Amino acid sequence: MNEVVNISDVTKVYSMGDMCVEALRGVSLTVASGEFIAIMGASGSGKSTCMNIMGCLDVPTKGEYLLDGVNIGQLNKRELADLRNRKLGFVFQVFNLLPRTSARNNVELPLIYARIQTNERKTLALKALERVGLSDRADHLPNQLSGGQQQRVAIARALVNSPTIILADEPTGNLDSKTSNEVMALFTELNKQGITIIMVTHEPDIAAYASRRVLFRDGLIVSDEANSSRAAANTCVNTASVVADQSTLRDC
Amino acid sequence: MEQLWQSLKIASCALRVNKLRSFLTMLGIIIGIASVIAMVAIGAGAEHIISEQISSMGSNLILVIPGSTKTGGVQMGPGAVPTLTSDDGRAIKSECASVEASAPNIRVGGQIVYANQNWSTQITGITPDFLIVRDWAIVSGRPFTQSDVDGATKNGIIGQTIVKELFGSVDPLGKIVRIRKVPFRIIGVLKKKGQSPQGTDQDDVVMIPLPTAQRKVFGSPFPNAVGAIIVKVRNKNVLSRAEDEITTLLRQRHHISAKKDDDFTVKNLSELLSVASTSSKTMSLLLGAVASISLIVGGIGIMNIMLVSVTERTREIGIRMAVGAQEKDILLQFLTEAVLLTLCGGIIGIGVGVAGATVVSKILDWPTLVSVKAIAVAVVFSGSVGIFFGFYPARKASSLNPIDALRYE
Ligand SMILES: Nc1ncnc2c1ncn2[C@@H]1O[C@H](COP(=O)(O)OP(=O)(O)O)[C@@H](O)[C@H]1O
Ligand SMILES: [Mg+2]
Numbered sequence: 001m002n003e004v005v006n007i008s009d010v011t012k013v014y015s016m017g018d019m020c021v022e023a024l025r026g027v028s029l030t031v032a033s034g035e036f037i038a039i040m041g042a043s044g045s046g047k048s049t050c051m052n053i054m055g056c057l058d059v060p061t062k063g064e065y066l067l068d069g070v071n072i073g074q075l076n077k078r079e080l081a082d083l084r085n086r087k088l089g090f091v092f093q094v095f096n097l098l099p100r101t102s103a104r105n106n107v108e109l110p111l112i113y114a115r116i117q118t119n120e121r122k123t124l125a126l127k128a129l130e131r132v133g134l135s136d137r138a139d140h141l142p143n144q145l146s147g148g149q150q151q152r153v154a155i156a157r158a159l160v161n162s163p164t165i166i167l168a169d170e171p172t173g174n175l176d177s178k179t180s181n182e183v184m185a186l187f188t189e190l191n192k193q194g195i196t197i198i199m200v201t202h203e204p205d206i207a208a209y210a211s212r213r214v215l216f217r218d219g220l221i222v223s224d225e226a227n228s229s230r231a232a233a234n235t236c237v238n239t240a241s242v243v244a245d246q247s248t249l250r251d252c
Numbered sequence: 253m254e255q256l257w258q259s260l261k262i263a264s265c266a267l268r269v270n271k272l273r274s275f276l277t278m279l280g281i282i283i284g285i286a287s288v289i290a291m292v293a294i295g296a297g298a299e300h301i302i303s304e305q306i307s308s309m310g311s312n313l314i315l316v317i318p319g320s321t322k323t324g325g326v327q328m329g330p331g332a333v334p335t336l337t338s339d340d341g342r343a344i345k346s347e348c349a350s351v352e353a354s355a356p357n358i359r360v361g362g363q364i365v366y367a368n369q370n371w372s373t374q375i376t377g378i379t380p381d382f383l384i385v386r387d388w389a390i391v392s393g394r395p396f397t398q399s400d401v402d403g404a405t406k407n408g409i410i411g412q413t414i415v416k417e418l419f420g421s422v423d424p425l426g427k428i429v430r431i432r433k434v435p436f437r438i439i440g441v442l443k444k445k446g447q448s449p450q451g452t453d454q455d456d457v458v459m460i461p462l463p464t465a466q467r468k469v470f471g472s473p474f475p476n477a478v479g480a481i482i483v484k485v486r487n488k489n490v491l492s493r494a495e496d497e498i499t500t501l502l503r504q505r506h507h508i509s510a511k512k513d514d515d516f517t518v519k520n521l522s523e524l525l526s527v528a529s530t531s532s533k534t535m536s537l538l539l540g541a542v543a544s545i546s547l548i549v550g551g552i553g554i555m556n557i558m559l560v561s562v563t564e565r566t567r568e569i570g571i572r573m574a575v576g577a578q579e580k581d582i583l584l585q586f587l588t589e590a591v592l593l594t595l596c597g598g599i600i601g602i603g604v605g606v607a608g609a610t611v612v613s614k615i616l617d618w619p620t621l622v623s624v625k626a627i628a629v630a631v632v633f634s635g636s637v638g639i640f641f642g643f644y645p646a647r648k649a650s651s652l653n654p655i656d657a658l659r660y661e
Pocket of ligand 2: 047048049
């Protein structure tokens, strides 16, 4: 299997005046295509910092990062934006949808910057919303949707451009356990379809959905192991419950 | 094209979210553009009036009046001494090659009475050349002929104001009026001329033959003196040559030695009038400058609000960058927003300006000319203000770091 992410000895130092915070102190990580990784660790251990670097939103202070074989350090701003657009999809803890903008228009956002024509954009956005089970909420504004629904719109936005990797930083952090499980079932489904998923989480039962667990402590990776407790049956049940929930959603 | 359309859609959405703020931001531009349009319209109206007045005076004219502009250091004021005569007028026409017509005339205020109506007006003694130099037509009856002058007849020609004030609906031709108690017969009525550049009513006038005025009506101690000679030259290229010819001729006729000053003043009338039109141009230029300043102030208001907007929407910018927006997309988005603001302001301003100019012309009875050119300039200018003052905030938005923008609270 080919490596989609290859980070070697990456450090990140934030300097605030005369104070320096070493958020990452030499992190190396390789992710193969099609993996589902859970990144865990205490608050402040550098998980988000690492995610932002992997998402090309931020650059490392030192070290090298190859995304799909491309050395990120040699790209300019325009090329980085292009990579984010075509290869990466983001899901954030706080959803980060544009306010006063319908679900469909939110999902269309990456397509606008991919210079895709209006009609095709609409079709693709509706298809993505269908994949997350929100076809009937396409014209709703974010503040007319529940937290779980908002996060599913965000997931639809992340997958609409058929990215190689979806990066999710605590995607269930603001959701109750029932909706969390729905969202995770969705991720499992997308992963099965071949999208690599890298997800940060605090909760062990959310991490249980992943195929590999990476543990951060004080800016370093302290453990990296395959997830033996991952239950295939568990996933199937949850996928079914999402489908069931969709029908109840449509009723209300 | 598609990109521009996208940013237009995004921009109009953003502006609609904050309707009141967008309007208040536009207000500076609206006021600026409206005042430019109105000022230019009013200024153009003024120029129109002046150019009409200039052509009503007649073209290629030189005015000769008695008295020097300076006599031995003491300012005498032209026209104070009766040094010009009817014979001077005749000589100018017969001896100056560049002169086409010469109209010596004399003017005094006085009463004109018809039946039980009376009216105070200007009584002007003229020769047949007068109506030629003034480019003034007779609408009914006939002008004076040489025999009116030679015979000092008691015939009169009246202007439209006199017709209105004394005769009303009665046909004045052949009627007898008393001018300064002397009876005259009306033989002609002048065409309407309107106001002079100095603002006097040119139609409030009675004309009688020059010798009749000098000897039988005014009773001056210098029976041959005239108040002014209006000279029409053959074309405007010989204006200054004609001035020289007249000066030389009159110095000879008045026996003025080389060291002495002229006892008359020669003025180029066309030049005088063009000064008036230049000053009205300067005036509208000044008004335009004031209006431009208000446009700049409006532009600064736009810049201010755009900066606030960029700060407020930092997270939105971060989200857009995270999903792949490039610097130029963000730049275009905010620039479009600024230009849309100013263009809307500009268009509303044009509406207000045209309405304002119309109201002014209705209330003050002052003609205003709204020019297409001014409107085009206003549109271009307001768009440029948007680009100029929107660029810095847009630049600021687009140069944000994606992660900093996303994490901004
Ligand atoms: N923009 C920043 N400026 C300064 N320090 C930062 C910044 N972002 C993160 N840090 C610091 O880096 C460390 C790691 O942060 P982060 O990666 O957000 O941790 P986690 O996501 O694991 O909770 C923390 O100590 C945090 O205070
Ligand atoms: Mg974090």
